[in-house]
Amino acid sequence: MSANENIPLLVTIPHSGEKIPSQAPWLKGLPEEILMCDVDRYVDFLYEPALQKLKIPLVKTEWHRYAADLNRIPEDVDSTSVIGNKNPAGSFNRGFHWVITTYKHQLLPEPMSPEIHKELVDLVYTPFHESVKKQFQNYSDQGFKKIFHIDAHSMPSVGTSEHRDPGEIRADIVVSDSKGKSCDPRFKDLVIAAYVTAGFKVGYNWPYFGGRVTEQYGHPSKGHHTLQVEMNRSLYMDEKTKKLKPEEAKKVQDKVLFALNYIRSNLMHIM
Template identity: 25%
Template sequence: MSWLEVTPGEAPLIVALPHSGTDLADVEADFRSPELALWDADWWVDRLYAFARDLDATVVRTAVSRSVVDVNRDPSGASLYPGQATTELCPTTTFDGEPLYAGAVPDETEVARRTQGWFVPYHTALAGEIARLRVRHERVVLYDAHSIRSHVPRLFEGKLPLFNIGTFGGVSCSPVLSAAVQEICAANGQSHVLNGRFKGGWTTRNYGEPDKGVHAIQMELAMRGYLDEAGDWPPVFDPERAAPMRAVLTKILRRCIRFAEAHG
């Protein structure tokens, strides 16, 4: 499957990239515009974390846009954040609340088709890589990589911290790991929060089972840390601007690996 990218590594770390895709698949014509459908992509997160392969981490990425089907949502359709604004398994609006479709939104049959076509294969691959690494390592860290605009009033008030760490309220990974990630952010003078507005999506909540050797952690980055949010949209990727944040992320992923090895 050309849209599903799996790069196996041997380190006890998997980096998941569920939202950096810009392929609107066979439903592009259904959206009001391709530009609007791609507005909320995790722009350039795949390039930001390209170094993960040099750490011998496994990388799992879907090239299909989250607007087609969001592989980080509960497949049952249940909200991950009851009572708070969010988007669906097959989103019908942008984060700002703008309608994605000019006509009818995906019905139950269409949602099921997209789930089977893209959601299920992505998670089959992710689960397979976890199982493969667990044969070799007693502990594995699943790191779910995201980013979002710093200001999205419909989703949260004010300006988002640069590093937003989610562990489903401490359920999905050891507190030793989450504390280590926070320490790196603090040591490098980066604003951060643990289990703030973003506590971890479906990936973190579904796979994080510390007692079974799988420690899942979500990182939601504020985009201003690596690109110009005030410029034209979609933004361009500037390696020099991204370098400081990438340096901190490199320390974080290295710490994830050391954590897994030390507790293995």
């Protein structure tokens, strides 16, 4: 499965970071079951061996999504999260700064100052997105007219009351393209086929449609094709304790390698 030629494919993992910045002291001391409730824990562990083997660029962060969520934009805040913000309280409970978890645990006890908000933007958001844009530019500079991008995430195995699908048991993988807007449908079909052939049960645009990353980078008219790929956490971890299940995780790593190699090997047909 060696990478024999340069293919314009990159992967981002915006939610696997667990480091708490000094600007977010309210997160320190929280029980692990709460602190890791919505983190895409181990997604980098599952994908990185395959990405390294196939020489596919990766952009990820070390920072915790509750402090600054990279699948949001800095404007996704309200008066509950940032002092004096014009957006009404509660309109962005799980926005750029998380106020509550998807299980309704309280995170942010009081809104932060606009100055702290800006510091978190500069520390977390800007470097990550500058790195993503640089990867796109690198491929463009090499003469590629089309660039393909997978934004990798994880999801609870069952929807919570804060999701669109409360109580629903989810597929192994959910592929989202902003309701058909973020990529060539042939790329979506290829990615779905890759994960299905690898042995996953795959859903499309439910319960996730895609986030701000797919919105920001998925511009088919410019040749930029982005997909969000969510993986069911029950495949590789204990969802209550947030601990890895090593044997199951190794099987997932092998399937991810198969899927990414399948995608990489077949991209030339849609380039």
